């Protein structure tokens with residue numbers, strides 16, 4: 001994780017303290033905080049570093065050295081302080097922590113116990129004669145809040161132990177992923193706002209009284225002690241203690257894949273940490289680290305505890321899986337079945353090592369329930385390989401400049417009406433929406449270029465059942481066309497003529513018209529040139545496709561899968577003689593597109609076109625310009641970079657021109673360029 005920015009002045013230090021105190025207070029009050037866990041940790045470390053350098057300036061309210069950042073208090077004294085844990089952030093830091101402990105002990109630790117650091121709230125549960133009598137929050141570590149009222153909603157914390165013991169259990173209460181979903185379903189059904197994330201849900205639920213609905217939580221024990229003046233649990237080594245608790249009917253992490261494990265050496269402990277970290281995504285609850293404890297009670301006793309944390313245990317923190325970031329926009333995507341799904345566009349944020357830019361927003365009703373607005377600071381979750389989710393806005397962070405999310409009024413793909421009767425909105429055309437969109441796309445200027453086949457006609461053709469896919473266009477008859485509304489003789493003739501012309505479109509355009517994911521105009525040109533025929537493209541496996549410039553292994557696999565999907569359509573097209581022209585493939589003789597490109601006046605040039613074209617180039621679309629560049633041996637690109645060697649700047653050229661000037665790239669007008677590529681221009 002990023003190291004915290006150093007605090008260089010008393011003011012910056014005071015600011016950092018104030019921010020951390022606010023965040024800790026919010027976190028422990030209801031689990032919501034304007035800072036993600038990683039940011040909070042980094043901030044506290046920066047504060048600590050400053051205080052080490054300037055011990056005289058340390059502010060009394062500083063969160064360092066305090067349990068829960070000094071945020072909360074309760075009124076029921078704990079039988080023994082409920083401590084926090086020190087953190088380490090890497091294997092090296094863990095090693096030096098362990099070395100420090102062993103120096104203090106004057107011997108190697110007998111063994112380590114490695115267990116998940118459960119991401120919930122610490123509670124103490126007091127039992128008398130085996131009956132649960134009281135449950136407390138951690139509070140400030142010395143006194144906590146009585147939350148006994150919530151005990152019967154906590155699974156894993158039995159009302160009665162198997163033996164009539166006087167004991168105080170300590171552990172973590174959390175919402176498992178499933179409980180979190182259930183909690184939010186029941187809350188929204190009751191008109192309450194959903195919890196932002198499982199921990200705030202657990203915090204809110206434990207403290208709430210008199211709710212008209214029930215939310216279940218789960219307890220995991222990690223420690224036990226005898227109540228003052230009463231015989232407690234005898235001094236068991238840690239792993240044995242956990243096993244004893246399980247025997248008493250108490251839930252521990254032993255019931256999970258991330259079960260606590262006794263490790264003979266630190267290397268073994270490190271291995272178990274890695275295993276638990278790798279399991280994180282598949283665990284049914286959140287963990288924010290792995291706890292390493294000296295297992296032997298003798299080692300623990302000898303090491304003792306500081307005011308904030310024991311010296312015999314440490315948390316190896318993992319990167320937070322939730323972060324706070326800004327909601328920039330909402331996109332509405334139409335799936336294959338016509339479902340219109342909202343997707344959040346986020347200010348990129350790194351969560352658990354992965355940059356997240358998009359997150360799912362479930363459905364429109366969900367957006368409304370959460371009261372999200374564009375510009376909001378939002379909690380984003382990424383649990384392993386699950387698609388990141390936006391959970392909730394931080395409403396108190398609003399500045400007033402947030403804007404409402406605009407819901408689509410018509411299907412964003414085909415423009416027809418939306419069926420909003422279900423939670424998930426759907427285009428009234430259902431799967432047919434895709435057919436209309438595919439036909440419109442295939443008929444587009446850069447694909448088959450069928451004039452007169454716009455949105456309205458495509459809708460008519462699909463709706464009347466005349467056309468189900470683009471291949472059907474080529475069997476349309478004049479009689480059929482004349483059955484369409486507002487279709488006269490002339491229009492029908494024109495449309496048929498346009499379709500006829502489209503029959504002979506080159507391979508790259510036909511391929512582009514298929515709308516295969518990841519293959520726009522440029523990529524379609526490269527693929528067509530590389531393979532030379534549709535048959536060769538269809539026969540290509542992922543490895544062969546990855547031989548095309550710009551196609552990586554991932555994209556190659558997608559293309560292969562999509563090609564398999566459209567196989568029936570390709571058969572139909574081939575039967576009509578569409579896309580069957582064969583050219584000399586550039587593969588495998590030429591390995592890269594640079595070699596593959598034709599020899600010409602632009603050989604070796606990387607060309608970008610910007611602004612409006614004029615003169616002989618006035619009518620050329622951007623795609624046609626790119627085709628022209630490639631015919632002339634150059635490489636077309638859409639953005640100016642250090643690799644760009646030539647910029648064709650037309651009227652109203654803006655930032656690309658400025659950037660090219662800055663980089664000293666050669667700039668020509670469309671007219672100058674037309675002269676350069678005069679030979680190729682004739683061919684177009």
Ligand code: IVH
Nearest residue numbers: 083084085115116117118122172222291310
């Ligand atoms: S041991 C004296 N073990 O993490 C022992 N704590 O950041 C102190 N936590 O206050 C705690 N899982 O609320 C321990 N397996 C585990 C834990 C765990 C989660 C929590 C606990 C603690 C906090 C420190």
